[in-house]
Amino acid sequence: MTEKIRTASRHISRDEGLIFEKSSPGKRAFDLPPLDVPETDAAKALGGKYRAEGVTDFPEVSEIEVLRHFTRLSTWNYAIDLGMYPLGSCTMKYNPRVNELVARLEGIATEHPFQPQSLSQGCLKIMQMLERCLLEITGMDSITLQPAAGAQGELTGLLLIRAYLEQQGNARKKVLIPDSAHGTNPATAVIAGYEVENIKSDAQGQVDVDKLRELVTEDVAALMVTNPSTLGIFEQRIADIAEILHARGALLYMDGANMNALAGVARPGDFGVDVMHLNLHKTFSTPHGGGGPGAGPVAMKKFLAPFRPVPVLVEKSNGELALESDRPQSIGRLKAFCGNFGVLVRALAYILAYGPGVRQSTEDAVLNANYIRKHLEGAFTLPYALPSMHEVVFSDAQQKTKGVNTMDIAKRLIDYGFHPYTTAFPLIVPGALMIEPTESESKEECDLFIEAMRAIAEEAAQEPDLLQHAPHSTRIGRLDEVTAARKPRLRWVRGGSGAAS
Amino acid sequence: MRYLPKSPAERSEMLAAIGVESIEELFSSIPEKFRLREALNLPGPLSEAEIIEYFKQRAKESAAGYASFLGAGVYNHLRSVVTDTIIQRGEFLTSYTPYQAEISQGTLQAIFEFQTLMCQLTGQEVANASMWDGSTATTEAVLMAERITRRRRVLVARSVHPEYREVLATYARNSGLTVEEVPFAADGTIDQVAIGTALGDDVAALVVQSPNFFGAIESVGVLAELAHSRGALLVTAVAEGVSLGLVRPPAEADIVAMEGQSFGLAPSYGGPFVGVIATHEKFVRQMPGRLAGQANDWNGRRGFVLTLAAREQHIRREKATSNICTNQALCALAATVHLTLLGKEGLREMAQQNLSKAHFALTELEKIPGVRRAFESPFFNEFTIALPRPVESLNQQLLREKIIGPLALDAFYPELPDHALVCVTETTTRDQIEKFVSEVRMAVALAGDRR
Numbered sequence: 001m002t003e004k005i006r007t008a009s010r011h012i013s014r015d016e017g018l019i020f021e022k023s024s025p026g027k028r029a030f031d032l033p034p035l036d037v038p039e040t041d042a043a044k045a046l047g048g049k050y051r052a053e054g055v056t057d058f059p060e061v062s063e064i065e066v067l068r069h070f071t072r073l074s075t076w077n078y079a080i081d082l083g084m085y086p087l088g089s090c091t092m093k094y095n096p097r098v099n100e101l102v103a104r105l106e107g108i109a110t111e112h113p114f115q116p117q118s119l120s121q122g123c124l125k126i127m128q129m130l131e132r133c134l135l136e137i138t139g140m141d142s143i144t145l146q147p148a149a150g151a152q153g154e155l156t157g158l159l160l161i162r163a164y165l166e167q168q169g170n171a172r173k174k175v176l177i178p179d180s181a182h183g184t185n186p187a188t189a190v191i192a193g194y195e196v197e198n199i200k201s202d203a204q205g206q207v208d209v210d211k212l213r214e215l216v217t218e219d220v221a222a223l224m225v226t227n228p229s230t231l232g233i234f235e236q237r238i239a240d241i242a243e244i245l246h247a248r249g250a251l252l253y254m255d256g257a258n259m260n261a262l263a264g265v266a267r268p269g270d271f272g273v274d275v276m277h278l279n280l281h282k283t284f285s286t287p288h289g290g291g292g293p294g295a296g297p298v299a300m301k302k303f304l305a306p307f308r309p310v311p312v313l314v315e316k317s318n319g320e321l322a323l324e325s326d327r328p329q330s331i332g333r334l335k336a337f338c339g340n341f342g343v344l345v346r347a348l349a350y351i352l353a354y355g356p357g358v359r360q361s362t363e364d365a366v367l368n369a370n371y372i373r374k375h376l377e378g379a380f381t382l383p384y385a386l387p388s389m390h391e392v393v394f395s396d397a398q399q400k401t402k403g404v405n406t407m408d409i410a411k412r413l414i415d416y417g418f419h420p421y422t423t424a425f426p427l428i429v430p431g432a433l434m435i436e437p438t439e440s441e442s443k444e445e446c447d448l449f450i451e452a453m454r455a456i457a458e459e460a461a462q463e464p465d466l467l468q469h470a471p472h473s474t475r476i477g478r479l480d481e482v483t484a485a486r487k488p489r490l491r492w493v494r495g496g497s498g499a500a501s
Numbered sequence: 502m503r504y505l506p507k508s509p510a511e512r513s514e515m516l517a518a519i520g521v522e523s524i525e526e527l528f529s530s531i532p533e534k535f536r537l538r539e540a541l542n543l544p545g546p547l548s549e550a551e552i553i554e555y556f557k558q559r560a561k562e563s564a565a566g567y568a569s570f571l572g573a574g575v576y577n578h579l580r581s582v583v584t585d586t587i588i589q590r591g592e593f594l595t596s597y598t599p600y601q602a603e604i605s606q607g608t609l610q611a612i613f614e615f616q617t618l619m620c621q622l623t624g625q626e627v628a629n630a631s632m633w634d635g636s637t638a639t640t641e642a643v644l645m646a647e648r649i650t651r652r653r654r655v656l657v658a659r660s661v662h663p664e665y666r667e668v669l670a671t672y673a674r675n676s677g678l679t680v681e682e683v684p685f686a687a688d689g690t691i692d693q694v695a696i697g698t699a700l701g702d703d704v705a706a707l708v709v710q711s712p713n714f715f716g717a718i719e720s721v722g723v724l725a726e727l728a729h730s731r732g733a734l735l736v737t738a739v740a741e742g743v744s745l746g747l748v749r750p751p752a753e754a755d756i757v758a759m760e761g762q763s764f765g766l767a768p769s770y771g772g773p774f775v776g777v778i779a780t781h782e783k784f785v786r787q788m789p790g791r792l793a794g795q796a797n798d799w800n801g802r803r804g805f806v807l808t809l810a811a812r813e814q815h816i817r818r819e820k821a822t823s824n825i826c827t828n829q830a831l832c833a834l835a836a837t838v839h840l841t842l843l844g845k846e847g848l849r850e851m852a853q854q855n856l857s858k859a860h861f862a863l864t865e866l867e868k869i870p871g872v873r874r875a876f877e878s879p880f881f882n883e884f885t886i887a888l889p890r891p892v893e894s895l896n897q898q899l900l901r902e903k904i905i906g907p908l909a910l911d912a913f914y915p916e917l918p919d920h921a922l923v924c925v926t927e928t929t930t931r932d933q934i935e936k937f938v939s940e941v942r943m944a945v946a947l948a949g950d951r952r
Contacts, residue, residue, distance in 0.1 A: 016610075018610070018613070018614060018617075019614055019841050020614070020617065023844075025845075026846075027844070028844050028846045028847055029581075029583075029841070029842040029843075029844060029847070030579075030581060030842045030843045030844065030847035031847075032579065032847070032850055032851060032854060032927060035853075035854050035857055035858075036930060036931040037857055037858050037861035037931050037934070038857065038861060039853065039857050040853075040856050040857040040860040040861070042747050042853060042856055045856060045860060045879060046718065046747065046748060046749075046856075046879045047879055048720075048749075049718045049720070049748050049749050049879055050747065050748070050749065051745070051746075051747055051748055051749045051750065054746070054845055054848075054849050055621050055622060055745065055746065055845055055848060055849075056621060057621055058618070058621055058840075058844060058845035058848065059618075059840075059841050059844050059845070060844045060845050060846065061841065061844060063581075063583060063842065066583060066838065066841050066842050067583055067586070067587070069841070070587045070590075070611070070838055070841075071587070071590070073606070073607035073608075073610055073611055074587070074590045074592035074593050074607045075592065075607065076604075076605075076606035076607040076610075077592040077593065077596045077599075077604065077605055077606070077607035077608055078592075078596060078601070078604035078605065079591050079592045079593075079594070079595040079596040080591070080595035080596070081591030081592070081594075081595045082591070082592070085595075085596075085597065087597055090597055092595075092597060094504055095594065095595050096504060098549045098552050098553060100589060100594075101553065102552065102553060102556035103769075104585070104767070105556055105557065105560040106560060106563075106565050107559070107560025107561060107562075107563035107564075107565040108556065108559065108560050108563070108769070108770070109767040109768070109769050110563070110564070110565060110767060110768060111563055111564060111768060111769070111770040112564070112569060112571045112575055112577075112768045112770070112905070113575060113768070113770050113771035114571050114573055114575070114908055115564045115567075115569065115571060115905050116564075116896075116900065116905065118900075119562075119563060119564040119567070119900075119905070120562075120563070120564070120770070121562040122558075122559035122560055122561065122562030122563045123559070123563070123770045125559055125562065126556075126559050129544070133543055133544070136541050136542055136543055137541060137543070148633035148634065148637065148772070148773075148829075149633065149825070149826065149827040149828070150826065150827060151814070151824040151825055151826045151827070152633065152637075152824075154824065155824065159671070159675070162675065182815075182826075183813075183814040183815040183816070183817070183818045183821065183826075184814050184815075184824050184826050186814075186818040186819035187814035187817070187818060187819060187821040187823070187824035188824040189819065190819050190824075191672065191675070191676065191823075191824055192675055193674075193675030193676060193677075196818075196819045233530065234530040234531050236530055236531075236532065238532075238535075239532065239535075262531075264537065264540075264541055265528055265531070265536065265537055266528075266531050266535045266536055266537060267535075267537065270535050271532075271535045279827070281827060287594045287595055287831065288595070288596065288597045288598070288827075288830075289588075289593065289594055289595075289596075289830050289831025289832075289834070290593055290596050290597070290598065290599060290605075290608035290611075290612075290830040290831060290834065291597070291598035291599070291608070291791065291827065291828055291830030291831075292631070292773075292827045292828040292829045292830045292831065292832070293633075293772070293773035293827070293828075293829045293830075293831060293832055294827040295773075309671070310667075331671060332667060332668075332670055332671035332674070333636075333664060333667035333668050333670075333671055334637075334668060334671060335633055335634055335636050335637050335668055335772070336574060336634055336635065336636035336662065336664040336665060336668065336771070337574070337575065337634075337664065337770070337771025337772060338770060338771045338772075339771065339772060340633075340772040340773040341769050341770040341771050341772050341773075342767070342769040342770075342772060342773050343772075343773055345556070349552050349556065351543060351545065352544060352545045352546075352547045352551075352552055352555065353502075353503075353504065353545060353546060353547055353549075353552060354502065354504075354543075354545060354546055355543045355544060355545025355546035355547070356540035356541050356542070356543050356545070356546075357502050357545070357546050358541065358543065359537075359540065359541070360502055360505060361502070361504070361505060363524045363527075364505055364507060364512075366524075366527050366528065367507075367512065367515055367516070367519075367524065367527065368515075370519050370521075370527055371515045371518060371519055374518060374519045374520070375518075386530060387527070387529060387530040389527075389528075389530070410601070411601075411603070414601070414603060414604055419597075419601065419604065420601050425815075439504075439505055440504070440505075440506065441506065442506035442507060442511075443507060443511040443514065443515060445506075446515075469799075471603050471604075474603040474604060475606070475802075476602075476603060476606060476798040476800075476802050476804040477603065477798040477799045477800060477802075478602075478603065478798060478799060479602050479603075479796040479797065479798050479804050479805075479806045480796050480797050480798070480799075481796060481806055481808065483796065483797075484794045484795070484796035484806050484808045485794070485808050485809055485810075485811070488785065488792070488794045488808055488809060489794055489795035490613075490616055490627045490628075490785070490792055490793070490794050490795075490808075491613070491616050491617040491620045491626075491627065491628070492613070492614070492617045
């Protein structure tokens with residue numbers, strides 16, 4: 001390890017038990033204003049449905065204890081705010097704080113979805129503006145902001161396809177999915193009532209177009225393609241792919257998880273995509289928040305618009321905006337109310353900050369990925385040589401010979417102060433290291449990452465044991481996941497194990 | 502651009518290091534004809550001040566300053582600034598799903614605490630973290646019941662939130678499930694006689710909501726017995742979680758699908774909220790969504806880790822229990838902090854205030870000639886009234902007084918014209934209730950005169 005490389009060091013990290021273990025009867029952290037009406041006798045009002053004893057073992061702590069408890073817990077997390085978070089396919093970019101502020105404004109955060117639409121014009125204008133921006137970025141004709149996340153966006157897209165094909169007389173049976181796809185794609189196709197047929201990628205890691213031509217029969221409803229693929233490579237024959245599908249009456253669905261490689265540079269609507277989803281929590285910077293919330297708007301060509309989920313945002317002749325639910329051709333409702341509105345607000349704030357400059361952000365994301373690729377080639381095996389866009393995928397082939405795998409490298413990266421890249425995905429690359437720096441990383445941060453990765457490659461050759469037992473700098477080491485799954489303990493129980501059988 | 506950390510010189514240096522002349526070259530894999538030549542037609546770029554100004558303008562075109570009697574699945578409750586302070590910490594806000602347990606213990610332990618709180622509230626043994634909202638949680642609970650029972654018919658109470666039922670219909674359409682509605686009885690709860698008729702050995706689940714959409718509290722224990730008598734599971738949706746501070750938990754239900762919006766989340770025009778599925782231990786492997794479990798590290802130290810991932814899409818792909826990936830983690834954290842702040846006493850007091858204020862409002866409304874309580878069942882903070890005139894026009898009049906009136910039920914229930922769903926929480930003041938009641942009294946009297 002050279003002196004130059006910064007490694008992680010510990011700072012104050014207090015042990016902190018479960019909140020339930022700190023509880024003591026009679027403490028409280030929340031006061032309500034006094035009741036200003038006569039108190040109702042709950043036992044009488046609720047009869048046999050009265051919970052006389054209250055919630056057993058619910059925490060009883062004070063405000064300072066709550067604040068410290070969660071603040072201490074927070075210090076055990078890695079975060080974008082602390083450094084590079086190069087999770088491939090996750091697009092962990094900077095989350096601007098102004099977006100948090102505007103989503104919390106009175107008049108935005110306070111609005112009720114069933115309030116009169118005459119009092120909701122502000123919210124509806126935000127939705128309309130976001131719709132317009134996303135249509136411009138994707139080059140599509142129509143959009144829905146309803147889906148709660150990418151996976152629900154996928155379902156929406158497939159249901160739109162199904163509804164359209166049904167109208168044509170045959171919903172068809174199968175959805176084709178490349179073997180490099182995200183797991184949500186096949187899981188979603190099943191919920192939409194389709195069988196999944198996997199397509200093997202060709203030697204370049206691209207959709208095998210000849211194979212596709214054979215597979216697209218009258219039974220095929222759609223191909224779900226991620227573009228750029230999960231290898232970070234643009235599907236160069238995307239127009240041919242679209243043509244093959246369309247010639248047989250099938251449609252092209254694009255998983256927009258990797259839109260961070262395209263925004264401002266190329267538009268799916270221009271290269272034959274019929275319907276696609278966007279992950280606002282990836283490309284459009286709404287915070288991942290430890291796993292959500294997200295939002296998965298679905299953009300489509302005109303012929304799919306009649307089938308959009310309800311409610312649909314419409315502009316009335318007097319210029320007033322409204323949400324319409326009476327749409328006979330609609331695929332129905334995906335979630336209650338009108339999308340993850342608070343997430344939509346943040347995404348619009350992000351887009352407004354860039355405007356047409358979103359192209360610069362895409363360019364920087366691609367620049368970072370290629371810069372890292374250039375400096376790590378050789379140290380790690382590059383299984384597919386086509387040009388990378390916003391992410392690069394290596395394999396652990398060289399390190400395997402020393403008994404070190406991608407997970408070991410990832411864990412060691414923690415000791416250097418970085419969050420690991422995505423491990424073991426996509427599945428078509430054995431021992432994958434999937435690295436997506438995003439545009440949010442400076443040259444300095446990229447250089448530090450490169451140095452760390454190169455140092456780890458050295459260590460893998462010299463002291464594989466160091467990697468196999470990494471991380472060494474965290475407050476806990478690798479956890480026994482096998483026992484955790486075999487004898488799950490999924491909640492705290494007073495004096496008990498909390499085990500689930 | 503203030504979010505981009507590179508100078509022009511650094512960009513040039515990096516391009517040179519890669520060995521390309523221009524950034525264009527890095528996009529050479531996109532066929533020429535698909536590469537945009539012109540800048541996108543987008544508004545902006547805006548400075549931070551301009552962004553704030555734009556949204557402040559939008560925020561003015563809102564219901565700010567109105568008193569509201571709307572609930573129907575989205576509730577106004579008090580929130581502590583502590584909750585927002587915690588969830589805005591970058592370590593929580595800007596972290597990913599905690600797959601790398603060693604550097605995600607904060608999120609993982611908070612999830613474990615969330616799961617525990619949800620079990621305590623619902624009387625169930627395991628709870629996930631999380632589903633998108635109450636409506637999708639209810640749908641996922643039904644799909645889970647289908648997997649457990651391998652049956653294909655589902656009975657859903659008509660008194661379940663109409664939009665929850667619509668979501669279920671969307672998902673059921675292509676999954677081979679048949680969904681049938683069970684009517685409500687004269688007291689607003691599910692019609693038990695109708696259940697008896699509809700139940701058969703092919704029913705996977707009976708789905709109810711409690712308190713239901715009309716505010717009526719269902720007899721979960723009785724319904725569970727009924728469902729179990731024919732081998733069906735009881736799925737109970739809970740849209741108003743604060744009720745669980747005073748109302749017996751749906752412990753007898755096989756699966757509870759809960760909306761957690763009431764636990765510290767702003768109405769936010771309908772989302773993001775947080776859904777939860779809670780169930781018995783024996784069903785855990787059929788559950789959708791993420792679970793954190795306790796585990797030890799190599800030195801025997803206690804930690805937490807995502808577990809039972811063999812159910813999930815990233816492992817099982819087309820055989821997964823659900824397609825859910827991104828969930829509502831930060832909302833679950835907010836609920837965890839909020840409920841911890843409330844604690845045992847605070848939750849109970851909040852629930853008691855809701856109960857008292859709603860009962861006070863009903864008592865006052867019932868004094869108006871022509872206004873009556875529609876259903877006699879016990880209720881928590883929402884109740885249904887029948888009015889002597891259409892609700893919509895009443896609400897138009899209330900708007901002039903800066904009051905957003907109760908939800909007109911006829912949009913969802915044509916069989917309930919002139920019925921309104923009134924919600925009163927601890928945030929509704931006595932003054933607001935009294936003003937609302939007096940406006941209703943006047944509006945009803947006026948309408949009576951005209952008749």
